[in-house]
Amino acid sequence: MKNLITKKSLLLFVSGILLVLTTLFASNKVNKISDTKYLTPAQYEQKYGK
Secondary structure, eight states: OOHHHHHHHHHHHHHHHHHHHHHHHHHHHHHHHHHHHHSSSHHHHHHHHH
16 A cells, blocks of 8 residues: 555656646747747847757
């Protein structure tokens, strides 16, 4: 029984981390896209490089 609980909590833990990483990645992409609208190409290049 204890083993089952450990597996379940590990699964929740891993899926939680994946969720956080996905959210961070997505928000980073959105920020980049919105920046392309408002920054000049030179400013964008300075901020993100090539």
